[in-house]
Amino acid sequence: MSLLQWLHRLEWPLLLNYLGVILGIVFALILIPRILRHKHSPAGTLAWILAVLLFPYIAAPLYALIGGRKIQSLARRKKPLRFAKTQSETCPTGTHTVDALLQTYALPSAANGHRFFLLTGREERSQTLLELIDSARQRIDVLMYLFRTDEIGRQVVEHLIAKSQAGVQVHLLLDKMGSRSAARRFLEPLLQTGGKLAFFLPQIFRSNLRNHRKMVIVDEKIVMAGGINIGNEYLGWIRRRPIWEDLGFVFEGPAASDYAEVFRTDWEFACGEAIPPLRPESAPAASTETDRSGRVQAVPSGPDVEGDPLYDIIMTSIFTARERIWIVTPYFVPDDPLMQALRLAAHRCLDIRILLPEKSDHRLPDWARLPLLRELQAAGAVVHFYSAGMMHAKAFIRDRDLAVVGSANFDMRSFFLNYEMSLCLYDPEHIRGLETWFLDLIPKTVSKLPAKRKYDDLFEGFLRMIAPLL
Structure with a gap:
């Protein structure tokens, strides 16, 4: 045969x-x-x-x-963050509970002497960003998850080019997946003037280990950060639709050097080039104004940090809260322990409020959040759906002594998988400002969850099963 x-x-x-x-x-x-x-x-x-x-x-x-997760070989190639100002890796006494906890992770301790401003309005955010770039004297370090090639993106590039032509060092670090539309030819004029560009983890088909941090650092003294990316929806207008509601902040003070250290480590991992810190004697002199009393603490999280410090301080804050927990997030997909902590807080008759978009830009998290929100609402929590557009802000308020702002969403991807950067606020004045911003949003919200349809129990049960995969 x-x-x-x-x-x-x-x-x-x-x-x-x-x-x-x-x-x-x-x-x-x-x-x-x-x-x-x-x-x-x-x-x-x-x-x-x-x-x-x-x-x-x-x-x-x-x-x-x-x-x-963290033990992948890609994550191991990035050296862990190290901070010179860490006070203690044991349990310090006489400090705020969250500050003490973070110090045991070898993260910087909280420090006084900061000027801090929230950025809540469209014009305020875009104008502050451009003025901050224009004020640079020695170096501009920009780290973004998403950099659009739209009108706002072109405007930012033009200002960076002008500073590069004036002799200011410009470093632009973009996450390859989030900024995959930012083609090198779009940024070529900046490179031709001496600016430098790097992409974080070019594996565009891998959605874990993304650098979700967002920061603009000028002369290692002033930082603009938060949830704001570079694009029309964050800083300008989208045709036929209003801009996204977002939250940013600017601060000046000791924690700026912690943000600078995070940027330098991320940059070295992305392109292999070490950026030396600016010499203290040549850096611009810090302001001596009397309002530099704000106490803040930088909180990096992700595969380059030992443990899960952001997740742990959120969990600790919920369990130790005595009055309120207010959360603002575009995506709400917590794990079971966080859900249990929030349920218990609601049963303790705390003021639990969760503010999130009525419809986000991703449908799957919108569906996955519904059974979780139903549980919390049944336990006594109040859910606010922002109905005036997309809510992209990220904030967490515990009682009147702690708030957390930054780049992290209230989901497992931000807590466990991606590189994030947050800032703890301990100053009562700063927390009151965040509280005022939160309350000003309430008139633009509705609190009624979508009515259950015939087969929603089956669909929501399936979503609960796959929620750990999101």
């Missing part, structure tokens, strides 16, 4: 079925040990294992895309 006759007589459908089963088993044997080694929550681990066993050909590429 010839080879062609033998091949012709084979039962190909049956053979392909056997091969499919064998390949599925191989995928499972390879992926399940990797899933068990990674630091997922128990629910997340179980969900991934079930997905691999039931749908190996879908789960395998999906896990490669979004599944890994």
Whole structure:
């Protein structure tokens, strides 16, 4: 019998079925040990294992895309953050609970002597950004998750080019996935004047380990940060739609050097070039105004930080709150322990408020949040849906002695997977300003959750199962 006759007589459908089963088993044997080694929550681990066993050909590429956590080789290549001003890695006494907790993670301690301003309006945000760039004397360091090539993006590039031509060092670091539309040719004029560009983790198909930090640092003295990216929706107008509601801030003081250290470490990882810190004697002199009493604390989080400090201070703050927990976030997908903490806080009759967009720019998190919000509302929490547009701001207020602002959403991706940057506020005046901003948004919200339809229980049960994967 010839080879062609033998091949012709084979039962190909049956053979392909056997091969499919064998390949599925191989995928499972390879992926399940990797899933068990990674630091997922128990629910997340179980969900991934079930997905691999039931749908190996879908789960395998999906896990490669979004599944890994801190112990991946990519994360290990980035050196951990180190701060010179860390006071204690044991349990310090006589400090705020959150400050003491963060110091045990070898993060900078809280410090006085800051001028701090919230940026809540469109014109205020865009004008402050451009004025901050124009004020630079030695160096501008820009780190963005998303940099649009629209009118606002072009305007920012023009101001950076002008400073680069004036002899100011310009470093622009963009996350490759978030800023995949920012083609190198769009930024070529900046490079031609001496500006430098780097992309963080060029693997654009990997949605974990993204650099979600957002900061503009001028002369290592003044920082603009928060949830604001560079684009029309954050700083300008979108055709036929209003801008997104967002929150940024500017501060000057000792914590600016902590932000600068984070940028230098991220830059060195992205392109292999070390940026030396500015010499204190040559840096612009700090202001001596009397309102520099604000107490703040820089909180980097992500694979380059030991543990999960942001998640831990949020959890600690909820359990120790005595009056209120107010949360502003575009995406609300917490894990089970955070949900339990919020439920218990609501049952303790605390003032629990969650403000989020009525419709965000991502439908899957909108669906996944519904069963969670129903539970919290049933426990006594108040849910505010912002109905005047997209709510992209991120803020957390505990009682009257702590607030957290920055780049992190209230979801598992920000808490465990991405590189984020937050700022703790301890000054009562700063917290009152954030409270006023929150209350001013309430008239633009509705508190009624969508009515349950016939099959919502089934759909929401499925979303609860896959929530650890989001």
